[in-house]
Amino acid sequence: MAGKKKIFSILRPVLLGLVLIAIAALITRSLYFQHDDPAKDAIRRIRERGYLIALTDANSLSYFVLRGEPMGYQLEVLQSFAKYLGVPLRLIALNNIAQLYYYLDYGAGDVIALNLPASGPGKKMAHFSDPMGETRLVLVQRKASGNKKDTTVFVDKFSDFPADTLFVRQNPFLNSYYETFVKKTGKRAILKVLTDVSQEELIRRVAKGNINYALCQENVVTVYKRAFWNIDDHVLAHDLFPYGWGVNLNSDSLLQKINAWLGAYKASGELHKVYLNYFDNQRIANVLQSDFASFSGNRLSPYDKEIRACSEWIHWDWRLVASLVYEESNFIPGQTSSRSASGLMQLMPETAARFGVDSGSSSAQQIAAGVKYVGYLFRQMPEEITNPKERIYFALASYNVGIGRVLAAREKAEIYGKDKNRWNGHVDYYLLSRSEKDPYAKGDTSKQVPADYKMEGFVDDIIARYYHYKNLIPE
Numbered sequence: 001m002a003g004k005k006k007i008f009s010i011l012r013p014v015l016l017g018l019v020l021i022a023i024a025a026l027i028t029r030s031l032y033f034q035h036d037d038p039a040k041d042a043i044r045r046i047r048e049r050g051y052l053i054a055l056t057d058a059n060s061l062s063y064f065v066l067r068g069e070p071m072g073y074q075l076e077v078l079q080s081f082a083k084y085l086g087v088p089l090r091l092i093a094l095n096n097i098a099q100l101y102y103y104l105d106y107g108a109g110d111v112i113a114l115n116l117p118a119s120g121p122g123k124k125m126a127h128f129s130d131p132m133g134e135t136r137l138v139l140v141q142r143k144a145s146g147n148k149k150d151t152t153v154f155v156d157k158f159s160d161f162p163a164d165t166l167f168v169r170q171n172p173f174l175n176s177y178y179e180t181f182v183k184k185t186g187k188r189a190i191l192k193v194l195t196d197v198s199q200e201e202l203i204r205r206v207a208k209g210n211i212n213y214a215l216c217q218e219n220v221v222t223v224y225k226r227a228f229w230n231i232d233d234h235v236l237a238h239d240l241f242p243y244g245w246g247v248n249l250n251s252d253s254l255l256q257k258i259n260a261w262l263g264a265y266k267a268s269g270e271l272h273k274v275y276l277n278y279f280d281n282q283r284i285a286n287v288l289q290s291d292f293a294s295f296s297g298n299r300l301s302p303y304d305k306e307i308r309a310c311s312e313w314i315h316w317d318w319r320l321v322a323s324l325v326y327e328e329s330n331f332i333p334g335q336t337s338s339r340s341a342s343g344l345m346q347l348m349p350e351t352a353a354r355f356g357v358d359s360g361s362s363s364a365q366q367i368a369a370g371v372k373y374v375g376y377l378f379r380q381m382p383e384e385i386t387n388p389k390e391r392i393y394f395a396l397a398s399y400n401v402g403i404g405r406v407l408a409a410r411e412k413a414e415i416y417g418k419d420k421n422r423w424n425g426h427v428d429y430y431l432l433s434r435s436e437k438d439p440y441a442k443g444d445t446s447k448q449v450p451a452d453y454k455m456e457g458f459v460d461d462i463i464a465r466y467y468h469y470k471n472l473i474p475e
Contacts, residue, residue: 052089052110061220068300104247116245126248136236140231167213170195173246222279294473306367387421397459413427
């Protein structure tokens with residue numbers, strides 16, 4: 001026993017030294033290598049992934065498609081931020097805010113792009129950006145009709161509220177505000193929380209008489225009062241509160257980027273301009289009545305049926321083909337370009353003749369011819385391009401500039417060490433580069449390209465728009 005104690009007394013300083021070294025190493029790592037934790041370095045994670053994932057809702061204010069064009073307040077603001085970061089934008093659109101928060105909390109999304117109130121409970125769930133604006137919570141009800149058969153109580157103050165159902169949109173960031181309002185009514189209001197429902201839909205239901213009372217944000221109600229004349233919102237449910245975007249509690253680097261961009265964006269006046277374009281829009285009634293809106297009829301154009309049918313011939317998602325049609329003509333028939341391309345698919349005369357159409361052919365015939373041409377180009381792509389998505393990119397580029405130019409750029413990419421079977425960042429470079437001083441662009445210089453030649457962004461625009469269509473238009 002004495003021998004063991006002697007050995008331990010000898011080893012104790014050594015063991016203590018090892019423990020101290022280990023502790024010092026841990027402290028050093030925590031101080032100098034915090035960026036190695038991907039959960040805390042959101043910006044690095046975004047750059048490694050290659051794009052920003054934003055979470056938002058789908059309605060006629062935040063994010064929608066109207067006559068083929070992706071639009072919305074949150075979409076436009078997000079596009080500005082993605083441009084600031086220098087990465088593409090991807091959106092997940094749901095009207096279930098609790099589910100959006102779930103995605104944020106588990107790292108499936110980078111930012112919730114909604115007008116989120118920076119409430120006390122909310123600050124325990126997410127970090128909020130600097131305020132983008134401020135609004136209030138109001139009671140939405142129908143104006144007093146004067147009809148004796150209408151027994152609905154018109155609420156002028158909290159004490160007027162009857163023992164009736166109060167409908168709200170599920171929103172964990174607003175729960176405390178909802179509960180405060182119920183208490184102010186003497187708990188006569190019976191709270192009914194709805195999931196997968198937008199504020200727009202709640203307002204519509206009140207206006208149509210499907211429900212009597214709802215709580216919504218005042219700036220949203222103000223927009224829809226232009227479309228629903230019988231809506232009243234004079235009863236204040238909660239005082240003015242600031243709102244902004246939300247990020248994961250471990251996303252400090254992303255929050256810093258958002259606030260840096262937001263400061264400049266607000267100072268430039270662009271945020272206010274975009275806000276007014278949607279929240280002070282006199283055309284909202286016409287927008288809500290459109291047959292070609294994602295929030296109403298789920299239609300892109302008058303030609304959806306024809307596009308769906310023809311897309312099956314080449315086994316492409318019809319929404320991808322629709323994005324191509326929009327890129328070429330904005331779904332507007334009868335157009336002819338300065339280079340004599342015509343119709344919904346903007347086919348050159350020789351190509352149109354090859355597939356049996358001309359500028360006088362019907363829209364259905366032009367769409368059919370254009371899809372056949374796309375299918376032909378897709379089949380002509382070299383067999384080495386095995387990735388189906390890459391083959392689509394090459395086919396779309398060939399539709400725009402001709403297969404000869406695309407194949408030439410593909411060979412040039414190989415000469416300069418790029419992957420000739422990949423489009424983005426590889427072959428596309430040798431079609432997009434136009435500088436005569438750039439040796440990589442030789443043989444494809446600005447002097448050799450027609451003045452109206454347009455390639456930059458063609459494929460990217462089609463694919464980006466296609467993702468929006470996938471988000472908002474049913475398959």
